[in-house]
Amino acid sequence: MNVAVFGLGAMGFGIAESILRAGHKVWGVDLDEGTMRRFQDIGGATSDLDPGGLDAAVIVVLNADQTAEVLFGSDGIVPQMKKGAVVLGCATVPPAFASDMAERCDGYQVHYLDAPISGGSAKAATGQLSIMASGTKQALDAAGPVLDAMADTVFELGAAAGAGSAMKAVNQMLAGVHIAAMAEAMTFGMTQGIAPSDFLKVISKCAGTSWMLENRAPHVVDGDYAARSAVNIWPKDLGIVRDIAQSARFEAPITETALAQYQKAVAMGLGREDDAAVAKVYAAQAGLNLPSADS
Amino acid sequence: MNVAVFGLGAMGFGIAESILRAGHKVWGVDLDEGTMRRFQDIGGATSDLDPGGLDAAVIVVLNADQTAEVLFGSDGIVPQMKKGAVVLGCATVPPAFASDMAERCDGYQVHYLDAPISGGSAKAATGQLSIMASGTKQALDAAGPVLDAMADTVFELGAAAGAGSAMKAVNQMLAGVHIAAMAEAMTFGMTQGIAPSDFLKVISKCAGTSWMLENRAPHVVDGDYAARSAVNIWPKDLGIVRDIAQSARFEAPITETALAQYQKAVAMGLGREDDAAVAKVYAAQAGLNLPSADS
Numbered sequence: 001m002n003v004a005v006f007g008l009g010a011m012g013f014g015i016a017e018s019i020l021r022a023g024h025k026v027w028g029v030d031l032d033e034g035t036m037r038r039f040q041d042i043g044g045a046t047s048d049l050d051p052g053g054l055d056a057a058v059i060v061v062l063n064a065d066q067t068a069e070v071l072f073g074s075d076g077i078v079p080q081m082k083k084g085a086v087v088l089g090c091a092t093v094p095p096a097f098a099s100d101m102a103e104r105c106d107g108y109q110v111h112y113l114d115a116p117i118s119g120g121s122a123k124a125a126t127g128q129l130s131i132m133a134s135g136t137k138q139a140l141d142a143a144g145p146v147l148d149a150m151a152d153t154v155f156e157l158g159a160a161a162g163a164g165s166a167m168k169a170v171n172q173m174l175a176g177v178h179i180a181a182m183a184e185a186m187t188f189g190m191t192q193g194i195a196p197s198d199f200l201k202v203i204s205k206c207a208g209t210s211w212m213l214e215n216r217a218p219h220v221v222d223g224d225y226a227a228r229s230a231v232n233i234w235p236k237d238l239g240i241v242r243d244i245a246q247s248a249r250f251e252a253p254i255t256e257t258a259l260a261q262y263q264k265a266v267a268m269g270l271g272r273e274d275d276a277a278v279a280k281v282y283a284a285q286a287g288l289n290l291p292s293a294d295s
Numbered sequence: 296m297n298v299a300v301f302g303l304g305a306m307g308f309g310i311a312e313s314i315l316r317a318g319h320k321v322w323g324v325d326l327d328e329g330t331m332r333r334f335q336d337i338g339g340a341t342s343d344l345d346p347g348g349l350d351a352a353v354i355v356v357l358n359a360d361q362t363a364e365v366l367f368g369s370d371g372i373v374p375q376m377k378k379g380a381v382v383l384g385c386a387t388v389p390p391a392f393a394s395d396m397a398e399r400c401d402g403y404q405v406h407y408l409d410a411p412i413s414g415g416s417a418k419a420a421t422g423q424l425s426i427m428a429s430g431t432k433q434a435l436d437a438a439g440p441v442l443d444a445m446a447d448t449v450f451e452l453g454a455a456a457g458a459g460s461a462m463k464a465v466n467q468m469l470a471g472v473h474i475a476a477m478a479e480a481m482t483f484g485m486t487q488g489i490a491p492s493d494f495l496k497v498i499s500k501c502a503g504t505s506w507m508l509e510n511r512a513p514h515v516v517d518g519d520y521a522a523r524s525a526v527n528i529w530p531k532d533l534g535i536v537r538d539i540a541q542s543a544r545f546e547a548p549i550t551e552t553a554l555a556q557y558q559k560a561v562a563m564g565l566g567r568e569d570d571a572a573v574a575k576v577y578a579a580q581a582g583l584n585l586p587s588a589d590s
Contacts, residue, residue: 095487118501130501155497166487167497170480174503177476177549184549185469188536191543192390192461202450202462206413206425208469210505241483248486250581254472254479257552286545 001025001055001145004077006070008035010228011090011117012060014124015150019058020044021127022149027054029070051080056146057087060117063236064093071101078108086111086142092172092237094244095162102135102161111139114161116168117151120215121228128152132171134163169244172237173255178212179234180258183279186220190288196221197291219276223293231278232271234262296320296350296440299372301365303330305523306385306412307355309419310445314353315339316422317444322349324365346375351441352382355412358531359388366396373403381406381437387467387532389539390457397430397456406434409456411463412446415510416523423447427466429458464539467532468550473507474529475553478574481515485583491516492586514571518588526573527566529557 001024005016008030020026020043027049028039036046051057057077059067067089071078078087087105089098089112098114105112113135123129130153133140140147140156147154157163185208189199200217203209219225238259245252261281268284270277283290296319300311303325315321315338322344323334331341346352352372354362362384366373373382382400384393384407393409400407408430418424422445428435429452435442442449452458480503484494495512498504514520533554540547556576563579565572578585 118503120502132497132501153500155500157493157497163488166484166489167493169487170484170489170494171498171501171503173483174476174480174498174505174508175501177480178473178503178505181469181472181476181549184547185465185472188468188540188543188545188547188550189461189465191545192464192539193458194461194465198452198462199465202427202452203466203469205448205450206427206466206470207415207506207510208413208466208473210469210473210508211502213469213505215502244487245483248483248581250483250486251577252479252483253552253556254476254549255483257548261548282546286543 002053003027003056003058003146004029004049004051004054005058005060007059007061007066008032008039009060010121011124013039014121015058015060015090015129016044017042017125018127019146019149022145024145024149051077052082054081055085056143057081057085058090058146059087060090063091064097067091067093067101072104078105078110081108081110083109084111084142086113086139088113088115088143088146090115090117092116092168092240093165094240095166095169098165099160099162111136111142112161113139113143114164115143116164118168118171124150131155132157132164132167134158135161169241173241173252175212176234176238176262177254177258178210179216179275180261180278182210182213182217183220183276183282186217187279187282187286187288191286216276219274220279221291223291225273225277227272227274229275230272231262231265231275234275235259235266238262297348298322298351298353298441299324299344299346299349300353300355302354302356302361303334304355305416306419308334309416310353310355310385310424311339312337312420313422314441314444317440319440319444346372347377349376350380351438352376352380353385353441354382355385358386359392362386362388362396367399373400373405376403376405378404379406379437381408381434383408383410383438383441385410385412387411387463387535388460389535390461390464393460394455394457406431406437407456408434408438409459410438411459413463413466419445426450427452427459427462429453430456464536468536468547470507471529471533471557472549472553473505474511474570475556475573477505477508477512478515478571478577481512482574482577482581482583486581511571514569515574516586518586520568520572522567522569524570525567526557526560526570529570530554530561533557
């Protein structure tokens with residue numbers, strides 16, 4: 001198959017790599033030249049992309065605006081794509097936006113699969129993501145080989161685009177809350193004489209654990225804030241959750257509180273650090289010294 | 296060994312059962328007559344308890360006040376216990392209280408092990424709890440056979456009573472936040488058309504999962520609010536966390552927000568229901584119908 005991946009960030013690069021490894025021809029599109037060179041080095045195509053020749057386009061850009069620009073902007077691909085081709089929308093977007101994209105794609109007889117992803121950059125690179133998919137059977141079938149290459153779990157959430165994005169919003173809500181809660185609990189523990197490494201060793205084996213705690217607490221313990229997933233993701237994703245919740249007149253106070261902690265982290269200049277750096281918000285408030293990379 | 300278990304609630308009964316099963320003589324003490332009869336039925340002793348004959352006393356009452364009453368109240372056991380016997384303090388208490396109890400026990404040459412527990416009533420009944428233990432080597436040695444009977448994991452957190460309780464506070468902080476966050480996310484999902492059963496199926500396999508989500512979300516899905524662990528636990532335990540945090544001038548906004556949700560649940564008359572009933576706070580606010588036991 002001929003596949004293009006738009007957005008070669010932490011997730012997109014790994015996805016493109018996994019689709020390449022499955023034997024497909026893959027074009028990569030990213031604004032960063034270094035990234036494009038890296039993609040070329042592993043066998044990806046970076047020039048002469050013809051949207052009309054694509055069987056599938058995987059959109060792994062930052063948000064809804066960027067997705068709309070790629071699909072229907074000034075040089076949007078969908079009007080150029082062939083009948084029966086498929087777009088996989090992988091960015092975290094509001095459910096109503098996904099639904100709108102599906103309708104507009106349908107106008108060009110292009111399939112749209114609402115296909116947000118979960119699992120992190122390591123699983124993107126090994127083709128083991130989880131995908132929360134919703135869309136018509138035709139969209140799912142057309143996307144099949146690409147889904148096989150990038151995911152080991154595909155949750156089929158019904159025929160209506162938007163259901164996948166709703167589930168993704170729910171997942172992000174919990175993931176974002178859990179990282180901030182981990183940071184709150186770990187730094188609270190420090191005020192009681194509990195070393196971050198002991199916190200990780202004990203709590204990861206107890207009822208207080210979470211997927212995110214086990215994944216992110218080691219970054220704080222190691223003093224390693226190289227971004228696997230950046231702080232900046234959370235004001236965006238939890239902001240989407242807040243907006244959807246407000247539209248539904250749903251009060252989400254814990255999510256709002258976690259969002260505020262990430263906003264404080266961004267205000268402290270930590271936006272491009274690993275999201276575990278939200279711990280620095282707590283440490284600054286309480287006058288604590290987090291572990292450094294040297295120690 | 297001769298062992299007494301004070302407090303035969305959801306955790307205490309299972310602990311007493313596990314110590315019995317290990318071949319020790321076990322006295323049970325509880326205010327509820329039905330519980331005492333149930334304990335007698337499984338081979339426990341419910342009369343003629345002589346504190347002077349005990350090798351170990353396991354305190355599984357509700358809080359610090361009740362612990363102090365059992366140990367040093369009008370008929371307190373510690374002044375009657377023999378030299379070298381051990382008290383295991385299993386209730387969730389402030390670290391400073393545990394430290395004080397250890398010092399007072401020491402005055403009677405009785406060992407005190409700060410030994411808060413984690414794992415839930417099912418693991419209590421099978422002797423597979425996790426214990427966050429701190430205390431002198433002598434206390435740990437004296438408690439050994441009892442720990443073997445009730446736990447499969449004993450975290451040894453140092454010689455100072457209080458360290459165990461600090462770790463327990465950290466664990467409760469996360470566990471309490473995670474249950475409320477699960478409720479917030481599940482009901483938010485319902486506003487977007489996601490059935491609670493689909494929420495559980497998908498999110499438990501994604502990065503948004505937590506130990507508590509996997510344990511408690513099924514209760515909401517099944518509409519089953521028979522208390523394994525009651526809502527009332529959380530205003531108490533998160534209140535302890537808030538008090539410790541305030542003493543340390545530590546701001547814990549996510550914990551405070553979760554605590555407020557449990558307080559609302561208590562105000563709605565849900566205190567004795569399973570703690571998953573915090574979902575009803577969200578459902579009431581948003582006008583959602585949670586699954587019922589019949590459906």
